[in-house]
Amino acid sequence: MSTQTPIALITGGSRGLGKSMALKLAEQGTDVVLTYRSNQAEARAVVAAIEKLGRRAAALQLDVGKAATFKAFAGQLRQTLQQHWQRDSFDYLVNNAGIGIHASFAETTEAQFDELVNIHFKGAFFLTQTLLPLIADGGRIVNVSTGLARFALPGYAAYASMKGAIEVLTRYLAKELGARGIAVNTLAPGAIETDFGGGLVRDNADVNAYIASQTALGRVGKPDDIGGAVASLLSKESRWINGQRIEASGGMFI
Numbered sequence: 001m002s003t004q005t006p007i008a009l010i011t012g013g014s015r016g017l018g019k020s021m022a023l024k025l026a027e028q029g030t031d032v033v034l035t036y037r038s039n040q041a042e043a044r045a046v047v048a049a050i051e052k053l054g055r056r057a058a059a060l061q062l063d064v065g066k067a068a069t070f071k072a073f074a075g076q077l078r079q080t081l082q083q084h085w086q087r088d089s090f091d092y093l094v095n096n097a098g099i100g101i102h103a104s105f106a107e108t109t110e111a112q113f114d115e116l117v118n119i120h121f122k123g124a125f126f127l128t129q130t131l132l133p134l135i136a137d138g139g140r141i142v143n144v145s146t147g148l149a150r151f152a153l154p155g156y157a158a159y160a161s162m163k164g165a166i167e168v169l170t171r172y173l174a175k176e177l178g179a180r181g182i183a184v185n186t187l188a189p190g191a192i193e194t195d196f197g198g199g200l201v202r203d204n205a206d207v208n209a210y211i212a213s214q215t216a217l218g219r220v221g222k223p224d225d226i227g228g229a230v231a232s233l234l235s236k237e238s239r240w241i242n243g244q245r246i247e248a249s250g251g252m253f254i
Contacts, residue, residue, distance in 0.1 A: 005055075007090040008234065009033045009077070011064055011127070012097030014043035016194040017144070020227025021094060022046055026055040028231050033080060033090065035062035035097065058084055064097045064123035065115065070130040078134060089136040092234050095124040095166075096144045100197030105157040113158050120162035125169060138181040140234050143170050145188040145245065151253040163188075167245055174243030183242040187230055190249025192221040216251025225250070 008025050012018040013034025022032045023046070032050055036043035036059055043059035050057035058080050062073050081087045098120050101112050124143060135141070145167050148160040166186065173184040191211045193202040200207055201220055212219050229248040232238060 004085075004087070005029065005031050006092060006234075007031045007033065007081070007085060007087070008092035008094060009035070009090050009131070010094040010096055011035045011062065012037070013094075014039060014046050014059065016196055017189065017192065017223050017226045018094075018096045019046050020223035021096065021230045022057070022227075023049060023053070024224065024227035024231035025092075025234065026050040026053045026057070028235060029055070030092070030231075030234070031056040031085065033058045033060060033077065035060050035064075037061070037063050037097070056084060062097075064095075064127060065118040067118070067122055067126045070127050073127075074130050074134065077131070081134070089134050089139075091136050091139045093128065093131060093135060093139070093141045094144070094230060094234075095128065095142070097123070098144070098196075101159055102155045102197055102200070103158070104155055108158045116158050116162050120159070121165045121169075124166060128173065132177075135182060140239075141170075141173060141177075141182060141184040142230055142233055143167075143173075143184070143186050145186045147188055147190040147247055147249045147252055149188060150247065170245070171243050178242070183239065185233060185241055185243065186245040187226070187233060188245055188247040188249070189226045189229075190215065190221050190247065190252040192223060192226060194223055211252070214253055215249065216254055219250065221248070221250055 008030050010018050010022050013022045014036035022034050047057040047059050143166050145163040148156045149163045170184050170186040191201045208220050
C-alpha cells in the first residue's frame with residue numbers, strides 16, 4: 001500500500017452507516033471518495049464535513065444495482081483520483097451500499113429478489129472485479145453483511161441470503177487477492193438506528209425495545225458503532241485480520 005495518505009472508496013457513503021464510516025475514516029487520517037445513488041446535495045454535505053476534518057474528499061454518482069455502468073464509473077474514478085490526489089489507485093474499498101426489503105419468504109416477489117441480487121451481490125461482485133486494477137497492492141476490502149446472515153428473523157429471507165453470499169465471496173477474495181497483499185473481511189452490523197428499511201429499528205419503539213432486550217449490551221446500535229468498527233478494521237493495527245466475518249451487534253441473540 002502507498003505511504004501517502006490512504007484513500008477509501010465507500011459505496012453508499014452519503015447517509016446512514018456509509019456516512020458514519022466516511023467521517024470516522026476521515027478522523028483517523030484517511031481521504032474519502034464516496035458514492036451516492038441520487039441525492040447529490042446529501043453527498044456534498046458529507047464531503048464538506050470530511051473537508052472540515054482536514055481531509056480531502058469527493059463524491060461520485062453510482063447505482064450499484066446497474067453493473068453495466070461500472071466500467072464508466074471506473075473511468076470517472078480514475079479521473080477523480082488523478083485530479084484530486086495525483087494518484088492512479090486507492091487503498092480501501094468498502095462495499096456498503098444497499099437497500100432493505102422486508103417481505104416474508106412466501107410473499108417475496110421475483111422483482112424484489114432480483115433487485116436485492118443486483119444491489120447486494122451482483123453489484124458488489126462486479127464492482128470489486130471492475131475496480132481491481134485501481135486498488136493498490138497491500139490495500140483492504142470490507143464487505144458489509146448483516147447479523148441476519150447468522151440469526152434468522154422472519155421477513156428477511158432474500159436480503160439475508162444475498163449477504164450470506166457476500167460472506168462466502170469475502171473468503172474467496174481473501175484467498176485470490178492475497179498474492180497482492182490485499183486483505184478482505186466482512187463486517188456484519190446488527191440492528192442499527194438509521195433510515196434503513198424505512199427506519200423500522202429507529203422509529204418503532206416496540207421493535208427498538210425488543211432488540212435492546214435481546215442484545216447483551218442492552219441497547220440498539222448507532223451508526224457510529226459501525227463507522228468506528230470499519231475504521232478500526234481498516235487501520236494498520238488490523239492488517240493481519242483477513243478472510244474473517246466480524247459482527248458488530250453488541251452481542252445480539254447470543
